[in-house]
Amino acid sequence: MRDIAIIGAGQSGLQLAFGLLAKGYTVSVYSDRTPEEIENGFIMSSQCMFNTPLDYERELDLNFWDESCPNIDGIALSLMAPGTTDKVISWSARLDNPAQSLDQRVKMPRWIREFEKRGGKMIYESADIDTLEKLAKTNDLVVIASGKGEIGKLFKRDAERSQFDKPMRALGLVYVHGMTPRKDYSAVDFNIAPGVGEFFVFPAQTLTGDCHILVFEGIPGGPMDGWPSMHDSKACFDYGMQLLKTHFPDQALLCKNAKLTDDKGVLAGRFPPTIKNPVGELPSGAIVYGIADCVCLNDPITGQGSNNASRAAKFNLDAILKHGGNDFSRDWMRATFEGNLAEVKTCVDWTNSMLLPPPEFRLNLLGAAGEIPELASRIANNFNTPSDFAPWWFEEDEANKLLASYTP
Numbered sequence: 001m002r003d004i005a006i007i008g009a010g011q012s013g014l015q016l017a018f019g020l021l022a023k024g025y026t027v028s029v030y031s032d033r034t035p036e037e038i039e040n041g042f043i044m045s046s047q048c049m050f051n052t053p054l055d056y057e058r059e060l061d062l063n064f065w066d067e068s069c070p071n072i073d074g075i076a077l078s079l080m081a082p083g084t085t086d087k088v089i090s091w092s093a094r095l096d097n098p099a100q101s102l103d104q105r106v107k108m109p110r111w112i113r114e115f116e117k118r119g120g121k122m123i124y125e126s127a128d129i130d131t132l133e134k135l136a137k138t139n140d141l142v143v144i145a146s147g148k149g150e151i152g153k154l155f156k157r158d159a160e161r162s163q164f165d166k167p168m169r170a171l172g173l174v175y176v177h178g179m180t181p182r183k184d185y186s187a188v189d190f191n192i193a194p195g196v197g198e199f200f201v202f203p204a205q206t207l208t209g210d211c212h213i214l215v216f217e218g219i220p221g222g223p224m225d226g227w228p229s230m231h232d233s234k235a236c237f238d239y240g241m242q243l244l245k246t247h248f249p250d251q252a253l254l255c256k257n258a259k260l261t262d263d264k265g266v267l268a269g270r271f272p273p274t275i276k277n278p279v280g281e282l283p284s285g286a287i288v289y290g291i292a293d294c295v296c297l298n299d300p301i302t303g304q305g306s307n308n309a310s311r312a313a314k315f316n317l318d319a320i321l322k323h324g325g326n327d328f329s330r331d332w333m334r335a336t337f338e339g340n341l342a343e344v345k346t347c348v349d350w351t352n353s354m355l356l357p358p359p360e361f362r363l364n365l366l367g368a369a370g371e372i373p374e375l376a377s378r379i380a381n382n383f384n385t386p387s388d389f390a391p392w393w394f395e396e397d398e399a400n401k402l403l404a405s406y407t408p
């Protein structure tokens, strides 16, 4: 059987590893952290995952938290009038199937231990170029699933396909216990303050049980771009609460009794959304193959990164299996990446579109969703199937046609 090495024990690397293992491949996964180090480390994401990507995990019997993790049953959207906290758009719609967000500090350690139990090989080492050279000699394929890790520098940025060359948001995450749940039903509650940034919140499961995850997306240089060092978790929590009071006061009220889940329950940072060439060339001329965030990194504004990582794991699993005993050539890598990218392209474009001021026709669409429940439902459920945003999210004529189709 074939030998595959995977660098990175995150969403895409481990999910792919389980899929290959189940088909009899010999799989080694390199992780720069042990399960205990991940459990005791900082939060990494808000990782809200929608139904289809969750189904890919279920297919591999990796859904250990279906019962314990709180369901997220809808999407709510509010838009403030510029320079005020008055809502000019506000609606919510139910998801056809619930989403869930499980702290990766809970998920990845459990998956790593499960992977070893099922016969996979874990190596706790930060893979560098020398490691990759050795692995390329002894494996049929070396997959780099290192997320934002340094080793990803091996892959060259695709300037034509990368819409931005700098971070578009200053990111902040705070995990809290004690937030008052929104009325009606649980949801990703998404709030937009034009010219300032966005705030969204949803229920999740963390190390200490149920919590809410607060996600702050500040326009760089703007009033939400002043996060303290994440090593001072109290200062981060206080800063987040201050932002809510100033820009999203109804959310601040819900957080009146909120407390940090733990002193590693905060994250602050920024990165440019980037698409790269998926073929990494080593000094010897050997090649390695990049997947998920390592080569297709998106801003978290639409909460799609883990979903795309799951989609990438599924797509690449199917492609590797289909390729059978053939050579994993440069052409195969390029073609497989193109296939995966074609699947997530609308998702990437939609995510990038959310980072820029919206054109009027899109504001009309969002406003109309407040009057037309079917449209609100379609937008909400597209968080699970973002490819359905094309073409009407992007093209004025198509948006108008869609609106007309809802009007008797």
Ligand SMILES: Cc1cc2nc3c(=O)[nH]c(=O)nc-3n(C[C@H](O)[C@H](O)[C@H](O)COP(=O)(O)OP(=O)(O)OC[C@H]3O[C@@H](n4cnc5c(N)ncnc54)[C@H](O)[C@@H]3O)c2cc1C
Residues within 6 Å of the ligand: 007, 008, 009, 010, 011, 012, 013, 030, 031, 032, 033, 044, 045, 046, 047, 048, 049, 125, 126, 127, 128, 145, 146, 147, 148, 149, 150, 151, 171, 172, 173, 215, 267, 291, 292, 293, 294, 300, 302, 303, 304, 305, 306, 307, 308, 309
């Ligand atoms: C603030 C924020 C909020 C987010 N919110 C959401 C959300 O709501 N929904 C959503 O779907 N996504 C969200 N994401 C994105 C999501 O977490 C990522 O897109 C997803 O985890 C990427 O999966 P991956 O497998 O590509 O990489 P990762 O999950 O990052 O895994 C990479 C792994 O590789 C390891 N590694 C790196 N280098 C090496 C090396 N040299 N050797 C060995 N191991 C190495 C890392 O330690 C890590 O464990 C968010 C991200 C951020 C930053």
